[in-house]
Amino acid sequence: MSAAIVFASGDDARATAIGDVMTGSIEIAARQIPLPAGDWTVVASGTNALVTGSPGAYGTIENAILARRADGRIDGLVEINVNRLPVADGWGTAADCNRTDGLATVAFYKTPVDGFCLFVVPTELGTVNAPGPRTWDFVRPLLHETAAPTPVWLTAGFRVSDRHDILDVRYHLDPRAFGLGNLTVSDWSVEAVLTKPDRFKAVNQLTAWGSLAAGPVEDGFRGAMTGRAAAASLPNAWEVAVLKEGTAPSADPLGRTSRSARLAALDELVESGAIAASDHAAYLKAIEDAPPPPTPDDYYRLLGAKVVSFNFFRVSVDYILAFVVTVNSLISGYITAAIVATHSVAQVFNDMWWDSYIQAQASAKSTVVDFVYIGVRREGVS
Amino acid sequence: MRTLSRPAAVAGILVGLLSATAPATAQTVGSVVSGTVEVAGKQVPLPAGDFTVLSVDNVPARLLKSGETTERLDLGPIRSVTLAQVVEGRIATMVEVAANLIPYYDGWGTTADCTRTDLYAAISRFKSGWDVSCLYVKPMSQGASGGANPGGTVLEAFAQAENASVTDFWVVAGLRAANRQDVVDVRYHVDPASLGVAASAAGAAAWEPAVIEQDPSPPRRCEERGCLGRDRRGTA
Numbered sequence: 001m002s003a004a005i006v007f008a009s010g011d012d013a014r015a016t017a018i019g020d021v022m023t024g025s026i027e028i029a030a031r032q033i034p035l036p037a038g039d040w041t042v043v044a045s046g047t048n049a050l051v052t053g054s055p056g057a058y059g060t061i062e063n064a065i066l067a068r069r070a071d072g073r074i075d076g077l078v079e080i081n082v083n084r085l086p087v088a089d090g091w092g093t094a095a096d097c098n099r100t101d102g103l104a105t106v107a108f109y110k111t112p113v114d115g116f117c118l119f120v121v122p123t124e125l126g127t128v129n130a131p132g133p134r135t136w137d138f139v140r141p142l143l144h145e146t147a148a149p150t151p152v153w154l155t156a157g158f159r160v161s162d163r164h165d166i167l168d169v170r171y172h173l174d175p176r177a178f179g180l181g182n183l184t185v186s187d188w189s190v191e192a193v194l195t196k197p198d199r200f201k202a203v204n205q206l207t208a209w210g211s212l213a214a215g216p217v218e219d220g221f222r223g224a225m226t227g228r229a230a231a232a233s234l235p236n237a238w239e240v241a242v243l244k245e246g247t248a249p250s251a252d253p254l255g256r257t258s259r260s261a262r263l264a265a266l267d268e269l270v271e272s273g274a275i276a277a278s279d280h281a282a283y284l285k286a287i288e289d290a291p292p293p294p295t296p297d298d299y300y301r302l303l304g305a306k307v308v309s310f311n312f313f314r315v316s317v318d319y320i321l322a323f324v325v326t327v328n329s330l331i332s333g334y335i336t337a338a339i340v341a342t343h344s345v346a347q348v349f350n351d352m353w354w355d356s357y358i359q360a361q362a363s364a365k366s367t368v369v370d371f372v373y374i375g376v377r378r379e380g381v382s
Numbered sequence: 383m384r385t386l387s388r389p390a391a392v393a394g395i396l397v398g399l400l401s402a403t404a405p406a407t408a409q410t411v412g413s414v415v416s417g418t419v420e421v422a423g424k425q426v427p428l429p430a431g432d433f434t435v436l437s438v439d440n441v442p443a444r445l446l447k448s449g450e451t452t453e454r455l456d457l458g459p460i461r462s463v464t465l466a467q468v469v470e471g472r473i474a475t476m477v478e479v480a481a482n483l484i485p486y487y488d489g490w491g492t493t494a495d496c497t498r499t500d501l502y503a504a505i506s507r508f509k510s511g512w513d514v515s516c517l518y519v520k521p522m523s524q525g526a527s528g529g530a531n532p533g534g535t536v537l538e539a540f541a542q543a544e545n546a547s548v549t550d551f552w553v554v555a556g557l558r559a560a561n562r563q564d565v566v567d568v569r570y571h572v573d574p575a576s577l578g579v580a581a582s583a584a585g586a587a588a589w590e591p592a593v594i595e596q597d598p599s600p601p602r603r604c605e606e607r608g609c610l611g612r613d614r615r616g617t618a
Binding site: 111224257262274275279285289293 | 562
């Protein structure tokens with residue numbers, strides 16, 4: 001980063017100082033944030049404010065912005081928000097995790113007290129009056145110090161939180177890195193992206209990259225990135241192969257709970273002498289034989305089996321009752337068919353109504369906690 | 383894990399014993415620690431004073447569900463460390479710590495003792511399908527009705543080497559803290575004599591929760607253990 005960087009005000013107690021050049025990861029308030037390849041300079045550091053939600057007495061929200069320079073211009077920004085004081089009952093989710101118009105949204109898990117999600121959205125941060133936290137005032141001029149920046153950037157964001165702490169990290173990438181030029185926000189709507197193969201590919205690359213980065217982000221949130229994991233950079237999103245439907249991922253998932261990482265940890269235990277080789281074989285087999293985590297498909301498969309078994313019972317009872325009354329197999333068949341048809345339709349509409357009701361209830365109860373973000377316009381924030 | 387050696391029961395979800403040697407970077411048997419002890423990367427606070435590391439083992443995880451125990455080798459080995467402290471010629475406190483060596487993605491669950499209703503205290507600070515923080519306080523006797531000494535032969539050997547006596551009746555303050563990836567299970571075994579209350583396995587009946595409720599003195603001691611647990615749980 002050049003000497004033209006304007007230094008924002010910062011906390012002297014902060015481990016990372018403005019101007020520090022980071023590779024691999026950065027640590028803020030005991031949370032480690034993985035970084036894509038390259039040198040990332042801390043260009044601003046300060047505190048942020050909540051714009052929605054009330055998680056309790058959280059002290060201050062630490063905010064930092066890192067920038068990477070390539071070919072004389074900034075091609076990537078990392079925006080980080082973490083809490084200083086722990087709360088008791090969780091932090092809720094981010095509005096971007098609930099968006100229905102986002103380019104991609106993945107909820108890795110979500111409960112009332114913790115959550116982890118990935119979202120891919122366009123962010124209009126390249127305009128001269130792009131809003132943001134106070135620290136953004138020091139970074140915005142850097143974007144405009146050379147040629148006019150791309151107005152709309154692509155953002156892959158993560159929100160991970162538990163009962164006590166939160167990490168909100170947003171990786172803003174210049175679409176030019178994906179071979180895309182100046183586009184407007186409407187050009188990045190889902191409908192527009194679906195009609196343009198180059199944009200579709202970029203979004204898929206960023207989503208695939210997000211899936212890869214998710215493990216290290218969660219590890220870093222828990223301060224569990226150690227050794228090589230903390231030093232290794234994430235790949236650049238435009239270098240990630242897009243996963244084709246029906247094919248296996250070309251790269252193993254990252255993160256300490258991934259299967260490959262767990263097997264590697266087991267190997268290290270043997271090498272260090274912590275476990276005997278014979279025991280290693282037993283553990284290895286158990287980990288390799290362990291069933292994969294359940295998926296929504298598993299749930300729906302079970303639900304389908306449940307519906308089929310119950311309906312078989314119901315149809316049988318309907319037919320028997322009809323036959324007892326009519327003593328006519330044909331009429332009993334018609335009655336049973338009529339009951340099945342009407343009940344099936346009624347069941348579908350009943351399920352739809354209850355699903356909608358439950359979803360509305362869940363949304364009403366869901367706590368959204370958001371900070372001031374770069375390029376995000378909200379009421380009362382400019 | 384039928385091929386594993388030295389299986390041994392320890393109450394709770396994480397039980398068993400597996401012979402192995404500790405890595406050079408881990409706690410070593412015979413070393414003296416104070417303040418905190420690190421087990422599988424987790425820092426566990428200790429009561430005041432010096433503690434000697436009596437054993438460092440790796441044990442397989444076992445899942446206790448509906449009374450049935452199942453070995454879960456896919457959870458990886460569990461590091462188990464036992465420490466003890468000698469005060470005035472007695473083993474005043476023994477600490478058992480178990481923590482995972484390999485992270486898991488789907489949580490670790492609670493310990494059976496935290497769900498018991500027949501103890502002095504069983505308090506769940508929080509509990510979901512994936513994380514838990516709980517505390518319990520219970521009596522533990524050695525002998526015909528109480529089973530083996532919680533420290534086993536290593537504690538007896540240590541006591542002999544230190545020329546210290548070992549009680550046959552302990553008050554245990556246990557804590558389980560787990561998130562989606564990691565778990566630590568700590569059991570602080572305290573000789574009631576170190577609290578100024580003489581107790582033995584023969585008189586264990588006097589420490590039954592129902593009896594305690596009628597007697598104002600021992601509950602106060604018990605409460606002290608509970609307070610210790612409350613102090614520890616935030617940092618364990």
